[in-house]
Amino acid sequence: MKQKKDVQQGTLALMLLKTLELLGPLHGYGIARRIEQISGGLLSVNQGTLYPVLLRLENEGAISSDWGPSENNRRARFYRLTPAGQKLLNAEKRDWEQTAAIIARFFEVKAEDLA
Amino acid sequence: MKFLHRSFRRLLNFTTRRRADERLREEMEWHIAALTEENILAGMTPRDASRHARLKFGSVETIRENYRAEEGLPSLETLLFDVRYAFRSLRKSPTFTIVALVTLALSIGANVVVFGVLNAVLLHPLPVSEPQNLYQLRHKQWMTGRLLTTSYPAFEDLQRRNTTFSGMAAINAYVHGDMSWRNTVMSASGDEVTSNYFDLLGVQPQAGQLFHPKDKLRPDAATYVVLSDQLWQNRFHGDRDIVGSTVEINKQSFTVIGIAPAQFHGTEKFSFPDFWIPMRNEQQAEESAHLQGRRSALVTVIGRLKPGMTSQQATDDLNTIEAQLAKEYPETDDGQPLRLIHPGLIGDEGDVIRGFLYSVTFLGLLVLVAACANLATLFAARTADRSRELALRVALGSSRQRLMRQLLTEAMLVSLMGGAVGLVSAHLLLEVLNRSSSFAGTLTVSMDAQVYLAGVALTLGSAFLFGMIPAWQASRNSPLQMMKGAPAGSKYLRRFALRDLLLGAQIAICTLLVMASFVAARAMARALHIPLGFQPRGAVLVHLDLSAEKEKAVVQAALNIPGITAAGSVNRTPMTGGLHGVPVFRPGAKDFKLSNSALAPYVFTMSPGYLSAAGTRLLSGRDVSWQDNTKTPFVAIVNQTFAQKMWGETSAIGQHFLVSGHLTEVVGVAENGKYHDMQETPQPVAYLPMLQAESDEVIFVVRSKLAPNEIEAQLERSLSGEERNVPITVQRWDDALATERFPARAATVALGILGLLAAALAVTGIFGMAAYNVSRRMNELGIRVALGARKMQVMSTAVGRPMMLLGVGSSLGMLAGVFASRLLGQIVYRANPRDPAVVGCTILTMMLLGAAASAIPARRALSVDPSKLMRQE
Numbered sequence: 001m002k003q004k005k006d007v008q009q010g011t012l013a014l015m016l017l018k019t020l021e022l023l024g025p026l027h028g029y030g031i032a033r034r035i036e037q038i039s040g041g042l043l044s045v046n047q048g049t050l051y052p053v054l055l056r057l058e059n060e061g062a063i064s065s066d067w068g069p070s071e072n073n074r075r076a077r078f079y080r081l082t083p084a085g086q087k088l089l090n091a092e093k094r095d096w097e098q099t100a101a102i103i104a105r106f107f108e109v110k111a112e113d114l115a
Numbered sequence: 116m117k118f119l120h121r122s123f124r125r126l127l128n129f130t131t132r133r134r135a136d137e138r139l140r141e142e143m144e145w146h147i148a149a150l151t152e153e154n155i156l157a158g159m160t161p162r163d164a165s166r167h168a169r170l171k172f173g174s175v176e177t178i179r180e181n182y183r184a185e186e187g188l189p190s191l192e193t194l195l196f197d198v199r200y201a202f203r204s205l206r207k208s209p210t211f212t213i214v215a216l217v218t219l220a221l222s223i224g225a226n227v228v229v230f231g232v233l234n235a236v237l238l239h240p241l242p243v244s245e246p247q248n249l250y251q252l253r254h255k256q257w258m259t260g261r262l263l264t265t266s267y268p269a270f271e272d273l274q275r276r277n278t279t280f281s282g283m284a285a286i287n288a289y290v291h292g293d294m295s296w297r298n299t300v301m302s303a304s305g306d307e308v309t310s311n312y313f314d315l316l317g318v319q320p321q322a323g324q325l326f327h328p329k330d331k332l333r334p335d336a337a338t339y340v341v342l343s344d345q346l347w348q349n350r351f352h353g354d355r356d357i358v359g360s361t362v363e364i365n366k367q368s369f370t371v372i373g374i375a376p377a378q379f380h381g382t383e384k385f386s387f388p389d390f391w392i393p394m395r396n397e398q399q400a401e402e403s404a405h406l407q408g409r410r411s412a413l414v415t416v417i418g419r420l421k422p423g424m425t426s427q428q429a430t431d432d433l434n435t436i437e438a439q440l441a442k443e444y445p446e447t448d449d450g451q452p453l454r455l456i457h458p459g460l461i462g463d464e465g466d467v468i469r470g471f472l473y474s475v476t477f478l479g480l481l482v483l484v485a486a487c488a489n490l491a492t493l494f495a496a497r498t499a500d501r502s503r504e505l506a507l508r509v510a511l512g513s514s515r516q517r518l519m520r521q522l523l524t525e526a527m528l529v530s531l532m533g534g535a536v537g538l539v540s541a542h543l544l545l546e547v548l549n550r551s552s553s554f555a556g557t558l559t560v561s562m563d564a565q566v567y568l569a570g571v572a573l574t575l576g577s578a579f580l581f582g583m584i585p586a587w588q589a590s591r592n593s594p595l596q597m598m599k600g601a602p603a604g605s606k607y608l609r610r611f612a613l614r615d616l617l618l619g620a621q622i623a624i625c626t627l628l629v630m631a632s633f634v635a636a637r638a639m640a641r642a643l644h645i646p647l648g649f650q651p652r653g654a655v656l657v658h659l660d661l662s663a664e665k666e667k668a669v670v671q672a673a674l675n676i677p678g679i680t681a682a683g684s685v686n687r688t689p690m691t692g693g694l695h696g697v698p699v700f701r702p703g704a705k706d707f708k709l710s711n712s713a714l715a716p717y718v719f720t721m722s723p724g725y726l727s728a729a730g731t732r733l734l735s736g737r738d739v740s741w742q743d744n745t746k747t748p749f750v751a752i753v754n755q756t757f758a759q760k761m762w763g764e765t766s767a768i769g770q771h772f773l774v775s776g777h778l779t780e781v782v783g784v785a786e787n788g789k790y791h792d793m794q795e796t797p798q799p800v801a802y803l804p805m806l807q808a809e810s811d812e813v814i815f816v817v818r819s820k821l822a823p824n825e826i827e828a829q830l831e832r833s834l835s836g837e838e839r840n841v842p843i844t845v846q847r848w849d850d851a852l853a854t855e856r857f858p859a860r861a862a863t864v865a866l867g868i869l870g871l872l873a874a875a876l877a878v879t880g881i882f883g884m885a886a887y888n889v890s891r892r893m894n895e896l897g898i899r900v901a902l903g904a905r906k907m908q909v910m911s912t913a914v915g916r917p918m919m920l921l922g923v924g925s926s927l928g929m930l931a932g933v934f935a936s937r938l939l940g941q942i943v944y945r946a947n948p949r950d951p952a953v954v955g956c957t958i959l960t961m962m963l964l965g966a967a968a969s970a971i972p973a974r975r976a977l978s979v980d981p982s983k984l985m986r987q988e
Contacts, residue, residue, distance in 0.1 A: 027142075027145075028142055028146055029145070029146045029149045029150070046174075046178075047146065047150070047171055047172050047173065048143065048146070048172040048173040048174070048175065048177075048178040049173055049178060049181070051139060051142065051143070051178055051182055052178065052181040052184075055182055070145070070149075072149075074145060075145075076145055077138065077141075077142050
């Protein structure tokens with residue numbers, strides 16, 4: 001059995017924003033499923049923990065939410081990315097890529113490169 | 116930005132809490148339902164599907180908690196809980212709460228009132244443009260009245276010659292008169308001002324217009340009058356049509372040209388003029404040209420400095436001019452150096468008023484500090500009693516910080532409630548004070564934003580002062596220790612040391628305040644018994660608008676009324692201001708330069724009988740008579756100081772001196788008195804007979820046992836002919852002097868109230884400590900009694916410590932009082948805290964307070980019944 005990874009602090013919000021950017025308005029359940037799907041089931045996350053994060057992002061103005069009919073015609077809350085959220089996502093993405101690139105360089109470096 | 120946005124949303128959520136909760140519940144339910152469905156589709160049994168769904172979703176409660184933490188304002192929420200809890204726990208001990216509330220309300224209320232007065236009198240600038248470079252010219256020496264600067268011609272010289280002022284205006288604030296309008300007569304007093312007055316002060320009218328220098332050219336300019344807002348509202352009902360109509364002041368017609376703005380009351384804070392008339396009108400209003408003379412100082416001079424000028428430069432400039440004037444007019448101008456002060460507080464009285472108000476504010480704050488010490492003791496005792504509860508809460512996982520916050524919330528709550536009550540009562544009290552006329556003259560002390568802010572600051576400050584101590588104490592104790600009940604020995608002692616310190620400090624402060632109020636009461640008693648040189652009690656002052664020739668008729672008519680024992684007239688009664696020295700010379704003097712004058716006494720002109728009506732004793736010689744007129748030799752009565760300074764030990768009767776160019780013989784010597792104010796040193800005075808000297812005003816003094824209105828009615832009846840319809844005002848002389856006695860009275864009342872508050876605090880402090888002591892040590896006392904302790908021993912255990920603190924605290928407080936005599940001197944004239952009567956009264960009061968406060972706890976300690984106590988345990 002594969003070891004599942006815990007979600008790193010702060011990355012859940014980023015995944016969430018990216019998912020919304022990719023797929024447009026989604027309800028909480030939908031977002032949880034997509035994240036699971038994209039991560040290839042490697043992430044272990046209690047799906048409920050999404051909700052406090054969603055609320056925080058909403059309070060920050062990065063996403064907005066509204067009631068709407070779900071696939072099975074029940075009332076569900078749909079979250080969508082706001083322009084502010086888009087900007088936030090872009091900035092976070094840049095940051096993340098930069099961090100990843102720096103870390104990658106540390107991993108790739110060999111002793112003789114530094115001589 | 117992000118933070119703001121989030122906080123705002125949180126606040127919004129906080130108010131719409133219920134709806135948000137509902138939303139989360141719905142979302143979670145739906146999410147789990149969806150997960151369950153998914154699992155069923157994957158082939159699970161419904162039971163397993165639901166279980167797995169819940170596992171995958173995570174703990175609903177944790178999520179809800181996180182959600183809530185994200186959603187609302189957690190600190191605000193805990194605050195709400197704390198407040199609710201504090202309310203509950205305060206309600207459980209009503210006595211404690213009420214004592215704390217009353218203590219705070221009284222001391223905060225007192226401070227707010229004091230600060231309100233300070234704010235209105237000192238902190239509010241005059242409502243004129245750029246008050247900081249507006250100055251009043253004063254003579255170096257403090258002799259010629261409180262406000263008057265110089266003669267009108269000298270003012271014109273100063274105005275013309277100075278190079279440092281952008282403008283200078285003169286005010287004569289002594290225009291009293293009857294104003295009549297449409298058959299109603301009212302008495303009003305106004306300022307006579309130079310035509311540049313309003314321009315200099317930068318005042319704009321609220322209706323009509325004000326007068327300006329260029330108006331001088333108009334023929335009717337001399338009859339302009341500007342009304343104050345107050346007069347306009349009270350007497351003319353704010354009718355705008357009054358502008359342009361005619362009113363009569365002292366039977367002269369004036370045209371109302373405008374109304375001054377509501378907030379403008381002239382340049383004095385304690386007396387507001389009802390109207391302003393142009394200075395040149397003096398001739399019209401009073402039919403004499405005395406403005407032209409250089410001899411008497413009749414005007415107050417104010418000026419605005421040119422930009423960039425310092426007051427020192429201006430003073431030097433003015434003094435050069437003064438020296439020139441003294442050379443040019445040696446007979447009238449003495450070249451007294453001038454100095455500049457800010458107008459508003461009755462000339463140099465400003466220093467006195469400032470000192471008084473700051474000192475009372477300081478003492479008021481001391482009361483508040485004492486109250487805080489008192490409350491800190493109460494709160495500390497309460498916290499100690501609740502230590503079990505607190506320990507339990509710590510043991511159950513409440514953080515120390517949380518506990519401290521809880522205790523502080525309680526203190527803050529008490530403080531806020533007390534502060535609110537204090538503010539409201541201060542507001543009410545100020546309203547009552549404003550309505551009573553003797554309080555601060557015409558000044559209204561209003562509660563503006565600054566005063567409220569001060570009240571809130573005091574409230575919060577005191578909450579921290581008395582809330583921090585118990586909170587800090589509670590946070591230091593370990594729960595285990597607290598659970599055990601009685602703290603361990605060493606800690607026990609240390610806690611009491613702190614409480615002792617608080618009580619000691621409180622008693623010291625209270626003693627100082629009690630002492631201060633005794634000092635003030637003593638000074639007041641002394642002020643009431645200063646020999647005035649006249650007897651205001653039993654005499655009335657009669658103002659009658661009459662030409663000088665009728666004086667004799669009035670005096671004689673008054674003397675014919677049964678019940679009137681003496682009557683006379685004088686140009687001006689003592690202590691009504693406006694006095695200035697008149698130079699007198701020795702017989703044979705040729706050169707009437709001021710520098711050659713023998714003396715500069717105050718001069719009164721009077722009718723025969725004035726001295727006996729005023730109650731001034733004639734020590735030797737005779738009174739003046741109706742036969743002393745311009746056809747007979749000039750005579751005068753002088754007072755002891757005059758006689759002594761002129762002729763030493765030789766009898767003054769029959770001696771001569773020169774006054775106003777007349778060789779005058781002394782025919783009588785009268786006793787010394789006070790003429791300008793209570794504090795003056797003995798001044799020389801000459802009384803001239805009315806028929807031999809000019810007088811511009813006349814006041815009748817009537818001594819009688821009749822009530823003032825009876826005198827008025829009788830006098831009206833006995834006056835015949837044309838005097839019949841002249842308005843008569845009759846006033847008790849005591850009432851007329853009320854303003855002169857106001858400072859001493861105000862000091863006594865202010866310090867008396869602070870002293871009473873302090874005494875009450877001392878009682879509650881000692882009582883609280885003794886009672887607490889007894890209740891905590893009931894068991895110990897019971898055992899001691901059972902073991903055969905004597906009454907004295909029990910007593911000393913029960914109330915020994917508070918009594919010792921009372922002794923130490925009061926000694927310290929009295930020492931402080933003795934060293935603070937300078938501070939007290941600011942409040943009452945010639946305060947002497949070393950006065951044995953003051954010291955004795957203070958000691959006695961503190962002892963009585965101590966006895967009263969510890970009587971109940973001591974009785975409780977003595978009535979300990981060991982058998983009962985043993986059974987209780």
